[in-house]
Amino acid sequence: MTATGLTATGLDRRALRREATRAEIVSAAWDLARATGLSGLSMRDLGERVGMRAQSVYSYFASKDEIYDAMFRQGYEEFIGWMDAEPPTGDALARARHFAHRFFQFCTSDPVRYQLLFLRTIPGFEPSPESYAVALTALGRMDAQMAELGITDPDAPDLTTAILTGLTSQQIANDPGGRRWERLVDRAAAMLLAEVAPDLLTPTPRRRSRRT
Amino acid sequence: MTATGLTATGLDRRALRREATRAEIVSAAWDLARATGLSGLSMRDLGERVGMRAQSVYSYFASKDEIYDAMFRQGYEEFIGWMDAEPPTGDALARARHFAHRFFQFCTSDPVRYQLLFLRTIPGFEPSPESYAVALTALGRMDAQMAELGITDPDAPDLTTAILTGLTSQQIANDPGGRRWERLVDRAAAMLLAEVAPDLLTPTPRRRSRRT
DNA sequence: GCACAATTCCGAACACTGTCAGGTATTCCG
DNA sequence: CGGAATACCTGACAGTGTTCGGAATTGTGC
Missing domain, CATH: 1.10.357.10 (Tetracycline Repressor, domain 2)
Known part of the structure; x- marks a missing residue:
């Protein structure tokens, strides 16, 4: 059912979820950087912290x-x-x-x-x-x-x-x-x-x- | 002939050569750091610049x-x-x-x-x-x-x-x-x-x- | 001169890094 | 349901600092 009213359409929900994940990644990056120093931040650790592999992070950030x-x-x-x-x-x-x-x-x-x-x-x-x-x-x-x-x-x-x-x-x-x-x-x-x-x-x- | 006089003994020459190589490494490190930035300094490049492998540098500096x-x-x-x-x-x-x-x-x-x-x-x-x-x-x-x-x-x-x-x-x-x-x-x-x-x-x- | 010891030096490897290529599974639309 | 897009994965590449074990060189004492 493609709701045209107040409820979000599928695409919107998709984009919303994506944005939420991006925010979660950034938040995890802060936590990690605060714990290990800015240079100690690694993509693999970051991925693990949000429950995915490092390579998957590249779906949300190009680099x-x-x-x-x-x-x-x-x-x-x-x-x-x-x-x-x-x-x-x-x-x-x-x-x-x-x-x-x-x-x-x-x-x-x-x-x-x-x-x-x-x-x-x-x-x-x-x-x-x-x-x-x-x-x-x-x-x-x-x-x-x-x-x-x-x-x-x-x-x-x-x-x-x-x-x-x-x-x-x-x-x-x-x-x-x-x-x-x-x-x-x-x-x-x-x-x-x-x-x-x-x-x-x-x-x-x-x-x-x-x-x- | 183990000279006891003014000329350097073998051990001295050895130490001198070692010190010279150490100085050469440090000098090369400066050149490299100036060229590529302090964080761009790599042991392999440094070794190549003084004519040896990176591992050999560890004979002169522990880290x-x-x-x-x-x-x-x-x-x-x-x-x-x-x-x-x-x-x-x-x-x-x-x-x-x-x-x-x-x-x-x-x-x-x-x-x-x-x-x-x-x-x-x-x-x-x-x-x-x-x-x-x-x-x-x-x-x-x-x-x-x-x-x-x-x-x-x-x-x-x-x-x-x-x-x-x-x-x-x-x-x-x-x-x-x-x-x-x-x-x-x-x-x-x-x-x-x-x-x-x-x-x-x-x-x-x-x-x-x-x-x- | 020759065996012994210390010192270089190197090849291979380990654990780590950021990142790319491809394949698979999930999710959403018409 | 079919088709398309997205998410996530495995595997790999090139780079990093560093360690191990062996080979070559060098200087010393006999």
């Missing part, structure tokens, strides 16, 4: 890179959601700290996701330049928030990106689970704001530029 | 990680040599910039070496914690130079490490061969100095601490 890509997309959406979940309050410094800390928390709470999203460390895999740029731009919420803060320094996004990813990488590499570097995020946010928008920090007459 | 380790050590010595080659001159800001730029130049001139030395991105390989810590500490020349600059802020090494590696990674990933991020190293050095040792920058009365 391992496509799985990485799906993971990247999912991680990126989680990232956006997390960064936008709590609107910042307070003065400029408080808001800068807000985003810096939120980014830091997001990354350190799941190092594998951080590695996939913001470090380019998987041998064959390169996220599409656009999505990567978007992720990096979103990193410091440059577009909206920085403009809203009145920051017009064109180097602000780059500096923010570099400092935050640097601190995060050091935290994950040298003090996983600790709080050694989290404190520094605070100082970094203040430092950065003082550099790219000193007027927002203290209403005193601006000091002479330190640039050469 | 691939031991080769990485030898590369790490060599790279670290190059790093120290480079950083100490030119003594800094001028005021505090000029000297901070000197080291920041020298580090940046060292890293961007050979991304593979940078990756091996300062990023922990090789799946199985972990440099010994001591050597890694030494490399990171040396990164900003914390021990001698920073003390000489009168910087006593305990967070200074960590912040310097994070900011410089962050900037370098971004340069290499997003603008290889360009000069986009080199400018920012300048600002970062000034920014950092202003944070960890404001007194060295301007002799004006210190502003209130920005820390929470």
